Each structure stands twice: as structure tokens, then as C-alpha cells.
Amino acid sequence: xxxxxxxxxxxxxxxxxxxxxxxxxxxxxxxxxxxxxxxxxxxxxxxxxxxxxxxxxxxxxxxxxxxxxxxxxxxxxxxxxxxxxxxxxxxxxxxxxxxxxxxxxxxxxxxxxxxxxxxxxxxxxxxxxxxxxxxxxxxxxxxxxxxxxxxxxxxxxxxxxxxxxxxxxxxxxxxxxxxxxx
Ligand code: SF4
Numbered sequence: 001x002x003x004x005x006x007x008x009x010x011x012x013x014x015x016x017x018x019x020x021x022x023x024x025x026x027x028x029x030x031x032x033x034x035x036x037x038x039x040x041x042x043x044x045x046x047x048x049x050x051x052x053x054x055x056x057x058x059x060x061x062x063x064x065x066x067x068x069x070x071x072x073x074x075x076x077x078x079x080x081x082x083x084x085x086x087x088x089x090x091x092x093x094x095x096x097x098x099x100x101x102x103x104x105x106x107x108x109x110x111x112x113x114x115x116x117x118x119x120x121x122x123x124x125x126x127x128x129x130x131x132x133x134x135x136x137x138x139x140x141x142x143x144x145x146x147x148x149x150x151x152x153x154x155x156x157x158x159x160x161x162x163x164x165x166x167x168x169x170x171x172x173x174x175x176x177x178x179x180x181x182x
Pocket of ligand 1: 072073076077080081082083084087088089090091092093096
């Protein structure tokens with residue numbers, strides 16, 4: 001954690017010390033999102049029988065996934081207590097610090113609610129595109145890809161989030177997801 005970030009944190013009444021992540025851990029924590037992206041793209045390619053439309057849809061999905069990550073870094077991370085620290089489990093905070101200045105952490109909940117819906121379709125578009133194909137004419141490769149995608153998107157990713165992000169997050173009391181569970 002650099003001095004600037006440390007000062008930001010010590011100035012915040014909500015901040016509690018959070019776990020620090022090495023770069024290797026941050027890299028590993030990005031793997032489920034990367035796996036979901038690759039599986040989602042593979043669903044488009046397989047579902048559209050490797051046609052030009054399948055590759056185009058897969059490319060669009062990959063671009064959306066990367067753009068979604070940057071959207072979070074630009075519009076949400078600057079409001080996070082973990083901005084520019086190694087306590088961000090996925091390392092977005094360090095990239096965010098190069099893109100935007102720190103903003104008011106008390107607005108994190110508002111920003112979370114506003115910007116998370118931007119990336120939510122990433123979890124559903126491949127399923128909506130792939131399931132009709134499997135129903136119309138069953139194919140094992142597409143079926144297996146759909147099952148793997150659902151496992152990564154709805155089991156592995158939430159588990160990683162819960163284990164590495166939510167449980168020790170200094171802002172969990174103001175988080176709409178954690179608050180709702182509470
Ligand atoms: S914990 Fe989440 S919101 Fe906070 S800096 Fe990391 S990616 Fe951004």
C-alpha cells in the first residue's frame with residue numbers, strides 16, 4: 001500500500017485493515033472471470049457451428065467482457081476503500097489508480113448499484129444464446145460448454161468473490177449484496 005492510499009484509508013471512518021494480496025494471488029483470482037469469458041465465447045462459436053456469426057458474436061462477447069472490467073475500474077474502483085492498494089483481490093485497484101483519481105468512498109454503495117448491472121448480462125448472454133441451440137438439436141460439445149459455463153459463472157466465481165472479496169471487505173456493511181444477505 002502506498003503512502004497516499006494509506007492516508008486515504010486512515011482518513012476514512014469506515015476503513016478497517018484488509019488482507020493484502022500478492023500479484024500472483026491477484027492473477028489467480030482473475031482466472032474464474034477469464035474462464036467464464038473464454039467459455040462464453042466458445043459457446044457462441046460452437047452454438048453457431050463455427051460460422052462467421054459465431055466468431056463475430058464470440059469476439060463481441062470477449063470485447064464486452066474486457067470493456068466490463070475496465071468499466072468497473074473506471075466507474076466503481078475509484079470509490080472503493082481498496083483503491084490503489086494491494087488489498088484489492090483482483091488487482092483492478094492498481095489499474096484504476098492509473099485511470100482515475102480517488103473519489104468519495106461514502107458513495108461506493110450508490111456506484112455499486114449503478115454500475116454492476118452493466119456487467120451482469122455477461123453471466124446470461126451465453127446461456128440465452130446456447131440453450132436454444134441445444135434444445136433444437138442436441139450437441140454434446142455445446143451441452144458440456146454450457147454446463148462448464150454455468151459452473152464457473154454461478155458457483156466458482158461467487159465462491160471466489162465471497163472468499164476473497166466480500167468476507168474481508170472494509171465496505172461490506174455498505175454493500176448492497178452483503179447488506180441484502182444480512
Ligand atoms: S475491491 Fe472491487 S471495487 Fe474495490 S478496487 Fe478492487 S475491484 Fe475495485
